[in-house]
Amino acid sequence: xxxxxxxxxxNWEYVRLKYVSDLIGEKAEPKLDQTYVGMENVESxxxxxxxxxxxxxxxxxxxxxxxxxxxxxxxxxxxxxWLADFSGICxxxxxxxxxxxxxxxxxxxxxxxxxxxKQVDSSTYGSKMPRASWDFxxxxxxxxxxxxxxxxxxxxxxxxxxxxxxxxxxxxxxALLKEKRLAVISHAVTKGLNPNAPLKDxxxxxxxxxxxxxxxxxxxxxAELNPRKPTVDLAPELECHFVPxxxxxxxxxxxxxxxxxxxxxxxxxxxxxxxxxxxKVTPCFENKNIVVAKELKNGVGFGxxxxxxxxxxxxxxxxxxxxxxxxxxxxxxxxxxxxxAGGLKRVPxxxxxxxxxxxxxxxxxxxxxxxxxxxxxxxxxxxxxANNQVERLKxxxxxxxxxxVTGKIDVRDWQAKH
Numbered sequence: 001x002x003x004x005x006x007x008x009x010x011n012w013e014y015v016r017l018k019y020v021s022d023l024i025g026e027k028a029e030p031k032l033d034q035t036y037v038g039m040e041n042v043e044s045x046x047x048x049x050x051x052x053x054x055x056x057x058x059x060x061x062x063x064x065x066x067x068x069x070x071x072x073x074x075x076x077x078x079x080x081x082w083l084a085d086f087s088g089i090c091x092x093x094x095x096x097x098x099x100x101x102x103x104x105x106x107x108x109x110x111x112x113x114x115x116x117x118k119q120v121d122s123s124t125y126g127s128k129m130p131r132a133s134w135d136f137x138x139x140x141x142x143x144x145x146x147x148x149x150x151x152x153x154x155x156x157x158x159x160x161x162x163x164x165x166x167x168x169x170x171x172x173x174x175a176l177l178k179e180k181r182l183a184v185i186s187h188a189v190t191k192g193l194n195p196n197a198p199l200k201d202x203x204x205x206x207x208x209x210x211x212x213x214x215x216x217x218x219x220x221x222x223a224e225l226n227p228r229k230p231t232v233d234l235a236p237e238l239e240c241h242f243v244p245x246x247x248x249x250x251x252x253x254x255x256x257x258x259x260x261x262x263x264x265x266x267x268x269x270x271x272x273x274x275x276x277x278x279x280k281v282t283p284c285f286e287n288k289n290i291v292v293a294k295e296l297k298n299g300v301g302f303g304x305x306x307x308x309x310x311x312x313x314x315x316x317x318x319x320x321x322x323x324x325x326x327x328x329x330x331x332x333x334x335x336x337x338x339x340x341a342g343g344l345k346r347v348p349x350x351x352x353x354x355x356x357x358x359x360x361x362x363x364x365x366x367x368x369x370x371x372x373x374x375x376x377x378x379x380x381x382x383x384x385x386a387n388n389q390v391e392r393l394k395x396x397x398x399x400x401x402x403x404x405v406t407g408k409i410d411v412r413d414w415q416a417k418h
Contacts, residue, residue: 002141005115009407011146017097018138021107024096026063035088036061039072042080045394046164047112049082061089062096067104070094071111073137075130078117083108095134102144105153106405110142113402143406152404155411163397170390174383181379182328188368189324192360202358206329210358220353222316223276226309231272232299236262241296243303248279250288251322251376255295264302269309273299276310276321278352282345286335292322308352320365323372330355 002014038055042048064070065087072080074093083104090096099107110116120137124130145152191197192211199209202216210216219225232238238261247254271277273296279289284306293301312318324330334352338345360368403409 004119005141005143006406006408008143009146012407013144013146014141015101015144016138017140017142018134020101020142020144021069021097021099023134023138024062024064024068024098026096027060027092035086037064037070037082037084037088037090037094039074039077039080039091039093042070042072042077042082044077044079045112046160046397047080047082047108049085057089057091060092062092062094064088064090064094064096065098067098069097069099069104069108069111071097071137073120073132073134075121075124075132078120078124078132079112081108081111093131095137102142102149103153105157106145106149107142109153109156109401110405112398113405114398115402116140145407147412151414152411154416155409155414156401156404158416159400160397163393163400167390167393167397170386170393174386174390177379177383177386181375182326184375184379185323185372186327186329188372189320189327190329190358192364193368193371204356204358206333207356207358211360213364214358214360216356217359218353219310219355219357221313222359223310223312223321225349225353226269227275227311230270230300234261234265234270234300236260236265238300239297240264241301242268243277243301243307245279245281245284245289245304245306248277248284248289248291248303248307250326251291253277253291253293255297255301258297259302261300261302267305268302269305269307271301271303271307271309272296272311274312274318276312276318276325277303278308278310278325279306280308280347280352281306282335282338285338285347286331288326288331290322290325292318306346308347308349310352315362316359317362317365317369319369320360323369324357330357 008014036055036057040052040055041050043050064084066084068084070082070084070090072078072093073095077093097107119140120132123136124132190207190210192214194211197211200212202208202210204216239258240261241255242257242259242264243253243255271293273293275293277291277293279285310321312321333355334347337351338347340346404411
């Protein structure tokens with residue numbers, strides 16, 4: 001018995017990975033006629049291949065053949081393992097494994113088990129980009145069935161396909177709920193809540209007609225972009241929250257880091273309670289990573305320079321601005337205007353400042369925000385139920401794979417029912 005894998009049937013055996021598969025170390029210069037597989041092409045935990053365009057090889061790559069298993073050795077990508085169904089080249093951060101004692105599909109499922117991922121993770125080394133070595137991975141034990149491992153792979157292909165279909169349906173429901181919620185936001189912030197309100201031509205082609213008592217304005221007149229003067233005293237010893245980009249989400253700010261002002265004053269963006277924070281860099285902007293800052297320590301925070309800070313003036317409510325910036329027309333317009341290359345494209349400040357929109361009176365803004373808060377709770381509860389179901393299905397999938405590859409499910413006589 002191997003402690004981290006648990007028991008296996010008495011007629012099975014443990015064989016070290018380096019004897020079960022060969023490590024293919026053929027380096028290759030990228031060629032235009034070869035398909036390149038990067039880390040972004042493999043989905044974590046389920047081994048699915050995701051076709052993507054514009055993924056550029058970096059330096060030498062590894063060659064692989066149809067039937068090889070590509071296993072990510074970089075810590076953030078350890079759960080990425082793919083059974084190749086074509087030949088090509090891949091990132092050098094993949095180990096290319098060619099099975100010689102068990103079915104390649106069985107080996108692929110084995111490398112997706114939680115047990116082996118934890119073992120490999122425990123061996124990673126390096127500070128910036130921790131990775132695992134073949135010297136360690138090759139010594140890990142693989143349970144080798146006493147019967148045809150192809151049968152176990154057939155069983156897992158069948159049951160995981162059913163689970164994946166259920167996951168796909170739940171994810172489709174989540175996407176639909178998000179779409180409906182955004183449609184509700186879009187209508188509320190551009191047309192208001194009263195379907196019988198008299199309308200006027202906004203003079204803005206994409207905006208169309210708006211309620212007659214709404215004014216057409218530009219964002220720079222209603223909010224200050226990246227204000228220089230904070231609303232609190234920034235003494236060097238003052239403690240404040242620190243917010244890296246990854247801790248800014250849609251309507252959520254993870255406040256788990258505290259620094260002194262002296263530590264973060266130079267080189268970071270300053271903001272205060274009630275400021276609207278918006279990511280300006282791709283893909284965070286497209287993901288609608290926007291929030292109203294609240295509950296900051298001593299009322300102040302510092303964060304990534306990739307964050308825009310908007311401090312509202314007297315005519316606009318910060319919650320209304322938060323919702324207004326999520327509306328698809330603004331998102332599409334700003335995304336189209338992004339400058340820069342690749343993953344470093346940013347929304348220019350002048351696009352934000354010059355954005356034209358219709359602004360309702362303050363009392364209507366409060367009514368709209370109250371309505372949207374109830375809608376957020378409604379759709380949020382439905383999304384939470386669907387997300388919970390997805391997590392349960394993923395756990396079931398992981399448990400089935402682990403049980404099958406260690407012989408805890410006897411599938412010798414299993415046959416797919418049609």
